[in-house]
Amino acid sequence: MSYDTEHVRNVGNGPTMITGLSTFTELLTNTNLADLYIAIRLSPGVTAPEIADQVAVSKKTVYEYLHRLERAGLITETKDDSATRAYNAEDFELTLTIRGIEITITPKLVAVISRSDAYPIINRICDEHGFVTFALAHDLINAHSDGEVTIRQIAALTDLSHGTTYDLLEALYEIHDIGGDGPSPTTYSPADVAEDDLFSELTDNK
Template identity: 55%
Template sequence: MSYDTEHVRNAGETPRTITNIPAFTELLDNTDLAALYTSIRRAGTMTGPELVETTPVSKKTVYDYLHKLEQAGLISQVGDDAGTAVYAAEEFELKLTVRNTQVSVTPELVEIVAHEDEYPAIQRVLDDSGLVTFALAHDLVNAHSEGDVTIRQMAELTGLSTGTTYDLVEALYSILDLGDDNSAATTYTPDDFDDEESNLRHELFDE
């Protein structure tokens, strides 16, 4: 796997290069760190004391994580509340390339990683198939929710078994709140492959 560090950038209005790549990669491997970053991003802004109250890790760990994320350029101090630092999450994109397949790691993917302990399918795909396959599957789940690909096509493109693909889709539908009250991953019935579907992998990877 190659980490295209030249393109690991803050994706805001004034992009900055993300520093400290080890801290960044830990964000993808440490569910507590991913959850803390996601909490800040979801809330818009948060302080250390607020995070201590809402996260399951110790006070010391919260502040260690805040320091690590700030040093890596993944969060920044945006204000002061009665002497307490106020933090906001930075947007970013990391491009990963493996065997000529390129996928992007984004805050949305980090949010999924934060749920790894809750959904065995997420942990199974990450452990058995790696981050690139997981990131590709994440992209395809969004396409699946729009009716653009089937479970069977997703399995073909990612190399996952149909059962694992289905379990992963079900998990991500739940986390991302995809569909509406009357729909879920189970409502999309895969069609049989036709002659054009053999070109789907090439179309995705050539873009």
């Protein structure tokens, strides 16, 4: 039997135990927790000792984080060949609607947040402009890699300066390994695009 209610959908034979919903949002502010979740996601079946060698926290903190992630339903325990505890990461989407703006938190965004120590521009945008602006800029930069928008258009849509937008673009290109040896998408300086044409260009490209 499946249940679909106002707040809960896709429930099969009864609801799954999920507690500690604050852990979901902490993935966006605690880079060590995010890094541990992503490490498990990239290495299914990884054991706790193996995880401890990959992250920059104490062994005690590793086990604390594993417990929190498991209680939140973000990871599940398995057994390896030696019966040692091993873990797999679960996919998730956490969608919030605030003041009519809908934002969805996914492992892809968490993976970027986990790199914020190496790329301070990520924390700077989240702290100074908010996570919605960061998530919007992230998605627009992905569109930029496909040649759909320019840096100027991203800056206008997110209300970020051109310099800040370019710094974030460089960071995300490295994190997502966009570009490689192929030709880079065309970018434009402020003088290349007339202000009146900005949103019409975006509309025409859809």
